[in-house]
């Protein structure tokens with residue numbers, strides 16, 4: 097057995113090998129040492145030769161999933177080796193094979209999958225001066241490829257799609273990915289060879305050439321795709337029939353959002369805390385199916401860029417908004433299972449009887465859906481209705497074949513209905529008859545022998561027996577053979593009885609085999625319908641998302657945006673889709689925005705906490721919503737197509753990752769200055785605040801000038817440098833906005849209303865007061881301010897004051913000053929959070945302090 101183990105061990109390098117031994121998966125040697133540490137298992141050892149023992153640890157087979165989850169989470173690749181024949185029947189050593197290699201990007205276990213997010217595995221390769229990327233979702237069959245002119249773009253794409261594992265040619269260096277970095281898997285270089293890759297793809301898709309998929313345009317990405325297919329077939333040890341096509345993505349087909357933008361606009365995850373509701377996804381996700389949930393997530397991170405596609409979605413949403421069938425459609429969707437993954441499981445060979453039953457039932461719902469969608473006029477909905485194929489024959493067959501509530505596994509039979517298969521029926525009848533015969537035996541024998549207490553029973557050791565109490569022993573007929581003596585009774589068998597018994601046992605075994613055969617046949621049949629079933633599943637997902645968007649539009653009063661090619665952005669009474677729902681006491685104040693060729697760069701000023709950030713993000717979110725084909729939270733919106741949204745918004749990540757905030761800030765600014773185009777939307781929030789005032793101001797100034805002169809992008813620039821408002825007078829196209837506040841005696845009231853023109857005071861001292869600074873400090877600050885303003889120096893913070901602020905910051909970082917009192921935060925977050933978000937503020941400070949001491953920041 098150890099020899100068998102060693103052979104498998106050698107065949108799967110770079111994995112942890114789980115070796116099935118009866119009820120356990122065992123790990124040996126180095127694997128055992130590693131796994132026992134990661135999984136907290138007891139490490140034992142096993143003798144393998146005289147005087148030699150190897151370390152060993154085991155996992156009970158029924159707990160595989162949870163252990164697997166932890167191993168994969170920890171970044172391991174796990175080869176699962178099963179006993180592939182019945183140990184009872186094996187002559188000699190049981191045959192064992194690796195049935196699957198589980199890697200971070202190829203998990204399929206129900207419990208390991210996020211229901212509402214795709215799990216992607218990808219491959220990258222560099223060639224002809226560009227990067228090719230391919231990525232696939234093993235279960236849903238989604239398979240896309242694209243090429244990128246530079247490393248940055250491929251990196252961003254991997255981050256944006258949330259690809260979990262990336263293959264690259266062994267010996268070459270992969271790009272460094274931003275955190276959370278995917279697992280990197282080196283794969284033999286020859287697998288990426290053009291011919292090898294081409295052949296693998298043709299074989300997978302069952303085609304002669306790949307021209308039909310548009311692969312000729314993207315030869316480098318095609319190499320990546322070929323390698324990926326080989327990897328998947330190898331690790332899954334299955335044909336993966338549902339992976340039947342690929343889609344070539346053309347750069348520029350989508351509104352490009354990089355990882356930074358996705359984070360800082362809080363599209364999927366909140367910047368602070370864990371409240372998923374506080375994200376765009378959270379605000380929109382009323383989808384009824386997991387497939388719809390995944391698709392919505394995709395739509396949010398990859399909004400469209402072609403007018404036609406966007407308008408089609410908007411037309412469909414609009415039609416659904418007033419459709420009386422909508423509630424019915426959504427109700428039906430609620431009853432639908434995850435068809436996409438169920439089909440994938442069939443193609444992958446891991447579907448259970450219950451999966452097929454769920455699939456059959458869902459197909460019945462598809463028939464209803466198709467009827468409900470039948471009467472619509474918009475192109476997209478009409479196409480959907482086409483695609484919703486109830487596969488009636490297949491559904492009938494599943495229904496005829498499987499009992500409505502089958503057991504979890506197919507190993508013990510009991511899943512196929514009577515009347516489905518004549519062989520199975522014959523076996524069942526034979527068993528039934530034999531059982532009846534035995535059941536009647538008791539009555540017959542009592543009569544025949546006159547022994548009233550005669551009983552027929554069954555136990556595992558002896559099988560069927562006749563039990564007679566000792567008192568009647570002498571009445572027992574001679575052909576009874578005695579098998580067992582108990583206190584006060586004897587047990588017998590008869591040849592006839594044993595014959596029936598053998599028949600039952602034998603027939604039962606054959607029944608189980610036959611049921612498995614039938615089940616596999618059925619699963620195979622579903623896999624054969626993979627392509628059309630997946631099309632149906634995608635139509636359901638799309639219908640789910642479109643009805644969700646219609647529902648949100650109705651509930652929250654969204655309107656249809658006008659999407660146009662020219663670079664404008666007009667929003668009347670726009671709202672922030674997330675903030676407007678999280679406000680408790682206050683009401684959200686809607687605001688306008690008007691940008692066009694003559695108004696391209698908005699300098700937004702106003703005191704901390706006035707609502708600048710919210711205003712900036714709201715503009716970006718409205719653009720994203722519009723381009724994903726959704727209605728938007730505004731009275732009216734006219735959105736000129738955007739090719740990319742750049743953001744420079746300070747985030748918690750900068751601090752958590754321990755990188756210098758200012759350096760990160762400048763890197764992001766450099767990126768956007770290089771890559772923005774006249775169709776981009778750029779959000780800059782307080783650029784330059786990470787350095788000394790004059791430095792920061794000068795950089796901010798130069799950045800605006802550069803964007804104005806060279807990029808001609810639409811820019812929203814929030815700043816507390818009032819000096820920047822002067823730019824509006826110098827550069828045509830630059831204009832000022834300010835978020836208004838009202839002064840009431842010694843306090844300020846935030847109106848959250850955005851007005852044209854610049855605000856003339858920074859209100860820093862007011863905010864400092866709100867934050868609870870000692871009165872003495874506030875009074876002194878007012879005095880200094882008055883003196884500075886009087887002396888004709890620039891408004892705002894003087895270099896002297898700034899040095900003091902820095903000194904306070906340093907002592908905070910050193911822990912010599914307790915946070916929360918007596919500190920003037922130089923930045924807007926500080927002031928704001930000191931007053932109303934003390935918890936997060938304290939966390940930030942704690943982080944700063946611990947980083948300073950070289951400790952791990954709290955995760």
Ligand code: ADP
Nearest residue numbers: 683684685703704705706707708709710848924
């Ligand atoms: P700034 O960037 O100017 O410091 P924020 O955009 O962070 O300000 O806004 C601070 C807070 O003010 C937000 O968390 C929100 O609660 C509230 N707020 C912002 N804009 C509005 C608005 N238009 N209507 C109502 N409340 C708002």
